[in-house]
Amino acid sequence: MKIMDKIYEVAKQNKQRIVLPEGEEERNIIAAKKIHDEGIATIIMIGDKQKIKSKSQELGVDLTGIDIINPIESDNLNKYIDEFYELRKKKGMTREKAEIIVKDPLYFGTMMVKLDDAEGMVSGAIHTTGDLLRPGLQIIKTAPGVSVVSSFFIMQVPGSKYGEEGMLLFSDCAVNPNPNSDQLAAIAIATADTAKELCNLDPKVAMLSFSTKGSADHEFVDKVRSATEKAHELRPDLDIEGELQLDAAIVQNVADLKAPGSKVAGKANVLVFPDLQSGNIGYKLVQRFANAEAIGPICQGFAKPINDLSRGCSIEDIVNVVAITSVQAIIKKEYRRY
Structure with a gap:
C-alpha cells in the first residue's frame, strides 16, 4: 500500500476540520468537492460566499455540505480580533490594526486553528510560503520543545x-x-x-x-x-x-x-x-x-498543523496535503499513531 493510501485511510477514520483560506480559487473549489465526497476531511472554505458559489457554478461543482465563511460576516470575528490583539500587543499591535489584519483570510483561518474551531489549514495556491509562515509563527507558534519550523x-x-x-x-x-x-x-x-x-x-x-x-x-x-x-x-x-x-x-x-x-x-x-x-x-x-511524485512541502514544527502548497499545485496536490494535515492533527491530538 502506498503511503498516501495509508494516510487517506487514517484521515477518513477520524475526519478533521481543515480550513482552505483560498476559497475563491478554482483549484481549491474543485479539491474541496473531491475531499468532501471522498470523506477525507470536513472542509471549511474562507472567502466571499457569492464569489465562491458563482465560481463553483461556472465549474459545475456542487459545494452542498461544505461550510463557507466570509470573515467580515462571521460571528467569531470580534473574538478572533480580541485574541490576536492579546497575542501581539507586546509587539506593538493595536486593536485597530488587529481588526484589519484578522479580516485577511490567512489570518482568519489561522485564528480558527488557534482557537480550535478547526484542526488544520492548507494554503499556498495563490500565496507564498512567507504569507503562510507569518500568521503561523505569530499565532500558532512552534510546538513545545521545537526551536524551528x-x-x-x-x-x-x-x-x-x-x-x-x-x-x-x-x-x-x-x-x-x-x-x-x-x-x-x-x-x-x-x-x-x-x-x-x-x-x-x-x-x-x-x-x-x-x-x-x-x-x-x-x-x-x-x-x-x-x-x-x-x-x-x-x-x-x-x-x-x-x-x-x-x-x-x-x-x-x-x-x-x-x-x-x-x-x-x-x-x-x-x-x-x-x-x-x-x-x-x-x-x-x-x-x-526520475519522474518522482513530490508530496509537499509539508510544514513541521508548528504547535498545530498548517501547511503550504506550491503556487503551481494541482488539485491532487491540494487533496494530498489536506489529508496529510488531517493526519498531523490526529497525531498531535494523540487520537492515533501509526
Whole structure:
C-alpha cells in the first residue's frame, strides 16, 4: 500500500476540520468537492460566499455540505480580533490594526486553528510560503520543545530501490534558507519524528554534504558535522549520521567503501540537506529526472498543523496535503499513531 493510501485511510477514520483560506480559487473549489465526497476531511472554505458559489457554478461543482465563511460576516470575528490583539500587543499591535489584519483570510483561518474551531489549514495556491509562515509563527507558534519550523517532501520514485521501496523524506526544501548547526540538528530530529509518526518508517537520517566522514574540510562541512553531533546529544535514540555524500547515504556498495559499518550509510530514508538551495534543487531534480511524485512541502514544527502548497499545485496536490494535515492533527491530538 502506498503511503498516501495509508494516510487517506487514517484521515477518513477520524475526519478533521481543515480550513482552505483560498476559497475563491478554482483549484481549491474543485479539491474541496473531491475531499468532501471522498470523506477525507470536513472542509471549511474562507472567502466571499457569492464569489465562491458563482465560481463553483461556472465549474459545475456542487459545494452542498461544505461550510463557507466570509470573515467580515462571521460571528467569531470580534473574538478572533480580541485574541490576536492579546497575542501581539507586546509587539506593538493595536486593536485597530488587529481588526484589519484578522479580516485577511490567512489570518482568519489561522485564528480558527488557534482557537480550535478547526484542526488544520492548507494554503499556498495563490500565496507564498512567507504569507503562510507569518500568521503561523505569530499565532500558532512552534510546538513545545521545537526551536524551528521546517518543511519536508515525501518523495516517491517509481521502481527505485533506494529509501523504503523508493520512498524518502527530503528536508528542508522550502523554509530555512541557511540553517545554522543548531537549526539543522532540529530539522533532522523533526524529520526523523515525522518519518516515524506520519510514514511509519524506522528513520535512517543522512546529514548530506559534499564530504563523507572527513574526506573534505570546509566551513560548510563543519556545519553539518556540528549539527550531527548536536542531534546525537539531543536524541541519542535516533539513527542520524553525517556528514555523508548523497551516494554514500543511499548506495550500499559506496557506503561500504566510504563509511563501513554505518547504521545509516547505504540505508538512508531521510535526507537532510545543508541549506535551502541544495534541498530545493535536489527535490526538483529527482522529481523531473526520475519522474518522482513530490508530496509537499509539508510544514513541521508548528504547535498545530498548517501547511503550504506550491503556487503551481494541482488539485491532487491540494487533496494530498489536506489529508496529510488531517493526519498531523490526529497525531498531535494523540487520537492515533501509526
